[in-house]
Amino acid sequence: MYLLPAIDILGGKAVRLAKGDYAAVTEYNDDPVLQAQLFEEAGAQWLHVVDLDGAKSGNADNIEVVRAILARTKLSVEVGGGVRSLEVVDRLLDAGANRVILGTALVRDPDFAQAAIEKFGPDALVAGIDAKAGEVAVAGWTEGSGIGAEALAARMAALGYERLVFTDIARDGMQTGFDAAAYQAMAAAFGNPVIASGGLSTVADIQALYPIADAIEGIIAGRALYERTLTVQEGVAACHHTLEAGTLSAEETPLTLEDLA
Numbered sequence: 001m002y003l004l005p006a007i008d009i010l011g012g013k014a015v016r017l018a019k020g021d022y023a024a025v026t027e028y029n030d031d032p033v034l035q036a037q038l039f040e041e042a043g044a045q046w047l048h049v050v051d052l053d054g055a056k057s058g059n060a061d062n063i064e065v066v067r068a069i070l071a072r073t074k075l076s077v078e079v080g081g082g083v084r085s086l087e088v089v090d091r092l093l094d095a096g097a098n099r100v101i102l103g104t105a106l107v108r109d110p111d112f113a114q115a116a117i118e119k120f121g122p123d124a125l126v127a128g129i130d131a132k133a134g135e136v137a138v139a140g141w142t143e144g145s146g147i148g149a150e151a152l153a154a155r156m157a158a159l160g161y162e163r164l165v166f167t168d169i170a171r172d173g174m175q176t177g178f179d180a181a182a183y184q185a186m187a188a189a190f191g192n193p194v195i196a197s198g199g200l201s202t203v204a205d206i207q208a209l210y211p212i213a214d215a216i217e218g219i220i221a222g223r224a225l226y227e228r229t230l231t232v233q234e235g236v237a238a239c240h241h242t243l244e245a246g247t248l249s250a251e252e253t254p255l256t257l258e259d260l261a
Contacts, residue, residue, distance in 0.1 A: 001206075001213060001239040004048040004078070004195065005039040005232060006222035007032050007069075009062045011053065016223045022052070028226045036069040039225075042232035047075045048165075048197075048220045054082025055103070060091055070096035080128050080165075084109065089116055093124060101165060103128035104138040106156060107147055114159055122162040126195075129153060129186070130167040137169055150189035157191045163217070164190050168198035177205045180212050187215035200224045206238040213241075 007014050010025060014032040018024035029035040036047055047069065053061035059082050060066075066079050079092055080101025092100045100120075106113045106127055117125055130137050131149035153164060166186045168179055178199050187194045197220035199205065209216050219239060224230040 001209070001216050002046060002218045003044060003232065003235040003239045004046040004218050004220045005044050005225055005235075006048045006050065006197075006220050007035055007039075008050045008052050008222070009065055009081075012062070012065065015052070016226065017052070022056075026223075026226075032065050033068045033072055036073050036075060039232055040073045040075050043236050044232050045076060045236075046218065047073075047077045048195075049077055049079040049081075050101075051079065051081030055080075056082075058082050058084050058104075060088045063091060063095060066092065066097065067095040078126055078165075080126070084112065086112070086116060086119060089120060089125075093120070099124060099126050099163070101126040101128040103130065106152060107136055107138050110155075113156070117160045122160055125161060125163070127153070127156040127161045127164045127190075128167070129156075129164060130169055132169045150185060153186050153190040153194075157189075162192055163195070164192065165195040165197055165220070167220075177201060178209060180209055183209070184212045184215045187212075193217035195220060201229050203230060203234045203238045206235065210241070 008016055009032050013027050014029040014035045015025050015027050039047060049066055051060060051062040061082065070077055076098045078099035078101055079097045080103055083089060083100055083102050084105040089100050102113060102116060102125060129149050129152055134149055136147045136149050136152050156164065166183060168182055178196055183194055183196050193215055195218040196216055200219065200221050201224050206219055221230060221235050225232060
């Protein structure tokens with residue numbers, strides 16, 4: 001397992017939504033690029049970026065922010081939000097993104113999902129499945145799809161996708177811990193480990209996934225990092241099963257915005 005700190009971009013700022021609700025926005029940093037640098041300096045190697053504006057518009061609205069993050073850090077970056085055409089995938093990969101996440105398009109445009117995997121291959125693409133009560137949500141989580149999450153995971157595997165981010169929307173941004181059974185079921189349906197998103201609060205939540213570690217490729221951390229119930233150092237160490245009790249605490253965050261100003 002590995003840790004992927006999350007930066008959700010809305011209006012050019014790093015924010016988090018509660019349960020995917022655009023009316024429940026918490027702003028954490030006016031400068032997403034600086035936030036990415038903070039995560040890197042704290043020990044992160046991967047970054048999960050979501051263009052929330054793009055998720056609603058269907059365009060890569062914040063691609064210049066993504067480009068700046070990639071230019072000013074050495075982080076490996078996966079990015080999603082509004083990726084509904086081969087042209088947008090091309091633009092993001094040309095900007096330096098390591099992986100591009102497809103979400104709504106998997107449901108609404110299966111021909112595109114197939115064309116994308118045929119053109120770019122499984123190393124460059126991630127199937128992003130976000131669900132409420134087992135139903136896939138689309139259009140920035142604003143609409144239901146009528147499709148079951150596990151069924152869509154199996155469909156994507158059949159197309160050749162080998163990497164999947166699964167978000168439990170009911171828990172996203174709520175810091176209520178992971179539903180381990182849901183991730184295990186998704187991994188079984190997909191035939192590969194999944195990246196878990198939604199509900200992380202403390203290092204104990206990561207450790208609670210150890211019994212199903214074979215089903216988990218990575219763990220996305222958002223609000224927990226911003227509100228310091230978890231540090232990047234703790235998360236990275238726990239994902240590697242190397243965290244020793246008492247070695248780090250959420251209050252001992254070594255870097256602040258002022259440190260990198």
